[in-house]
Amino acid sequence: xxxxxxxxxxxxxxxxxxxxxxxxxxxxxxxxxxxxxxxxxxxxxxxxxxxxxxxxxxxxxxxxxxxxxxxxxxxxxxxxxxxxxxxxxxxxxxxxxxxxxxxxxxxxxxxxxxxxxxxxxxxxxxxxxxxxxxxxxxxxxxxxxxxxxxxxxxxxxxxxxxxxxxxxxxxxxxxxxxxxxxxxxxxxxxxxxxxxxxxxxxxxxxxxxxxxxxxxxxxxxxxxxxxxxxxx
Numbered sequence: 001x002x003x004x005x006x007x008x009x010x011x012x013x014x015x016x017x018x019x020x021x022x023x024x025x026x027x028x029x030x031x032x033x034x035x036x037x038x039x040x041x042x043x044x045x046x047x048x049x050x051x052x053x054x055x056x057x058x059x060x061x062x063x064x065x066x067x068x069x070x071x072x073x074x075x076x077x078x079x080x081x082x083x084x085x086x087x088x089x090x091x092x093x094x095x096x097x098x099x100x101x102x103x104x105x106x107x108x109x110x111x112x113x114x115x116x117x118x119x120x121x122x123x124x125x126x127x128x129x130x131x132x133x134x135x136x137x138x139x140x141x142x143x144x145x146x147x148x149x150x151x152x153x154x155x156x157x158x159x160x161x162x163x164x165x166x167x168x169x170x171x172x173x174x175x176x177x178x179x180x181x182x183x184x185x186x187x188x189x190x191x192x193x194x195x196x197x198x199x200x201x202x203x204x205x206x207x208x209x210x211x212x213x214x215x216x217x218x219x220x221x222x223x224x225x226x227x228x229x230x231x232x
Contacts, residue, residue: 119196119220126214128228133205135176136229140186142166143200143215147192151199154185163189166199182229188219196220203227 142149149166152159155175164171175184188197196218203212216225 118218119191120216120218120223121220123224123226124216124219126212126225126227128230129203129211130230130232131205131211132232133207135174135206136184136211137172137174137204137206137208138201139170139172139204140164140166140199140201141168141170142192142198144198145192145194147194148190149192149197149199150189151197152187152189154187156183170202177229177231179231182231184227184229186216186225188216188221188223190221191219197223 138153140151146166146168151161151164151166153161153164153173153175155177160175161173164173177184186199186201191197198215198217198219200215201213202210205211212227219225
């Protein structure tokens with residue numbers, strides 16, 4: 001009987017040993033599929049915008065601004081103009097200056113304005129006049145555009161007409177001279193609004209005879225025209 005139990009024990013023991021060996025078999029783990037890790041997208045910072053800098057007007061240069069709102073300016077850099085400009089220059093002034101230069105050139109070309117570059121700045125000698133007449137009658141006018149020309153006339157440094165405005169028509173006056181040499185002068189007191197002082201004159205003797213007819217053109221202020229009158 002004992003042998004029977006012993007035989008059963010061996011069978012059970014052998015079965016459990018085989019079962020443990022089957023369950024203890026090592027299995028190789030299946031490696032996971034290779035998957036590339038997701039790369040994080042880099043955040044791109046938004047493009048910076050250069051906002052114009054607001055610069056207030058310089059109160060030290062102009063302590064009494066006429067318009068505190070419009071006097072502010074935007075500091076915007078320009079890549080076109082390389083010429084430094086005044087901070088408070090009105091852009092319309094440049095257009096005005098160009099138009100003014102063009103108009104001046106047209107007026108000069110049409111003879112309506114004298115070119116200041118060619119102003120007469122030295123006195124003019126109209127020569128000698130010999131006469132037996134008691135006096136001369138002087139007639140003068142502005143032969144160009146009427147632009148406010150004034151002259152002064154003197155005889156032997158004595159003022160005959162202190163401020164005579166030249167018009168489109170002739171104005172006249174007389175000069176009485178002494179025996180011998182007399183100095184008669186016509187002086188431009190100013191320049192007209194369109195340029196230098198211009199004028200035309202006639203000189204008659206006491207009998208109405210024409211002695212001299214001439215012009216002066218584009219005189220600067222202070223220029224004199226001189227006549228030497230010799231009474232015989």
